Amino acid sequence: MAGNAWRSTLLKLLERCGVRISDASSSPEVSRVMGAIKSPQPRTFSRGIQTVTLIPGDGIGPEISTAVMKIFEAAKAPIQWEERNVTAIKGPGGRWMIPPEAKESMDKNKIGLKGPLKTPIAAGHPSMNLLLRKTFDLYANVRPCVSIEGYKTPYTDVDLVTIRENTEGEYSGIEHLIVDGVVQSIKLITEEASRRIAEYAFEYARNNQRTSVTAVHKANIMRMSDGLFLRKCREVAENYKDVKFTEMYLDTVCLNMVQDPSQFDVLVMPNLYGDILSDLCAGLIGGLGVTPSGNIGAHGVAIFESVHGTAPDIAGKDLANPTALLLSAVMMLRHMGLHGHAKKIETACFDTIREKKVLTKDLGGNSKCSEFTADICRRVQDMD
């Protein structure tokens, strides 16, 4: 153990001098809550400050983004924020796209943090989330769901991660009116996408010391499509023998999830089932206001976001709960390898919620967002 101790002291010394060296042999510190996501890009010998694209969003977006920025400042996290706005504009050729500055910034920084975006009903353009997904090929949606001490729900032992394929499946958007009164909606499953999501799921499980991956399907009814998905998962499972692989029908998962959520670990599934199950799990731990989420894309792009709505009724009134965005930001820190800071901020956040003294309205208290934020900042600073 002496060698390890020397090595870590040396690393810490170098870190303080501003040089961060990646150590492939040491396993990253992971919390069961926000796991590390292995990124394929090489770590840079930067001065330690990473630039991250911040998309504040609409409604309560700006205020919770400010809250997160404040907490990060208090924690002295080496993050520099680049704020960008994402509104749909019509590009050349008539296709809707996000503003080029936003795209450039994301491509350069590779990491993004996004607040809630509003989806206008009849604006003629697709939802912003859909645009972002298409632009950066965000194929995996990761949602770790862990019961939060201090925010009581009838389910106290939840600790699972839902990984959802985000590009195809039932949400491919291909629908036709065949004859008057008959509509056909196409669910698309491809080998490539299924393999990609399965590989991601197993990588995630391995990097975060998760013991098993469960594929959720309905292959008894949708024999070919879910059958293909399942086959790909089985093939990928062959390469990851250290992680246990099981398959379970969607209805069995729902049934058991509501009775005993502790039996599940990592769940991987196509788009629709993922949508329903991830929201079900979010409901188990307390709703979208406390659930973090990350979207992983091709070419190393990762956008972390809060999945709740824009809450226009409380926008600007300093009543919003920044927990979801904060926990997503912590997930982001882990993704970048900044485990120390991630742990600090996460612990501070959970401590504040456990104390129950300065909770926002949706968590059961009646404090303001700024008070909640200030409390977390104080805790973070006290930890140093």
Place this chain on the structure above:
Amino acid sequence: IMATLTKVLKPILGSQLGNTAKVFGAAVNSQRGKPTYTPPPAKYGGRHTVALIPGDGIGPELLNHVRELFRFCCVPVDFEVVHVNSASTSEDDINNAIMAIRRNGVALKGNIETNHTMPPNHKSRNNLLRTSLDLYANMMHCQSLPGVHTRHKNIDIIIIRENTEGEYSSLEHESVSGVVESLKIITRNNSLRIADYAFRLARDKGRRRVTAVHKANIMKLGDGLFLQCCKEVASGYPDIEFDSMIVDNTTMQLVSKPHQFDVMLMPNLYGNVVSNVCAGLVGGPGLVPGANYGRDYAVFETATRNTGKSIANRNIANPTAMLLASCLMLDHLKLHDYANMIRGAILTTMNETRLHTVDIGGQGTTSEVVQSIMRIIQSSGPLTTEI
């Protein structure tokens, strides 16, 4: 119509006419416009015949208990047993079963296992049964039982699920190697039919609100059509409130605030998810019975359609769901007295005697529960056979 049919058939069938014309006439005339279903006429001296499909897993043993109980209570129902071998690839077995159900009009079934490693032309037997008989409505009534410990109390939700189309059309093709398309079909006729069923049921049972569950923000045409049909039908029932909710929000609300739901109406796949979530909320798959209604036929089974392979033949399965399903069947046959007697005994065992099987936290075996039910029936009065 009955008179003309009799006149037509008399020369052909001669004196053996008897019941035939009436049965034929009834089936043809059917329920067009009639609000309630008339059960098939009892044959052979007041005894009904019901098709029984044991299925796989825990199906056979639970249905044996049902038969035992019916014999004990002297219920005037005879069972025509039809076995379906889930391992065979030929469809003869399931076609025999379908014919038996057509003959009898009513069936009680266990779940038939579907081996999903078989090629796609081997369709799910249960699905085949539902679509051939056009059992378009699946009704499931989830009620919290006071004797069962659950996280949420006092849940009372009726779930009505479209049973024949939607994602379960089994229409799939591989356009290019590695790219598979699965079609989800939504038709106006079926959506109107199921919405009408839901609202009629809500009115009959005195329910106040129907919630349609959908994902029309993403599947704009498909679920959009479904929602539109529901709204159309809702306008014809002004006394019943109608609202809609997106499926992911629904599941989230179900696990946090289930008491806001009354009657829920949805297409096939969401019905699967929501019914399993609700079954889990009230205590598990062993407690809730389900019914599949069509225009001419009715099939009763457990709500969550589990095969229960892992607990088969170990005498630990919970018989409640299957027994309550058989009570639903008795209600359907208008044998209400027997239905209420058996149901009362089941609920007494569950809530007062508290004899629970393993899945709801007790230690009893299946046979002990059934014995207890029989004892309660015997002590409450009517003439029964010996235990």
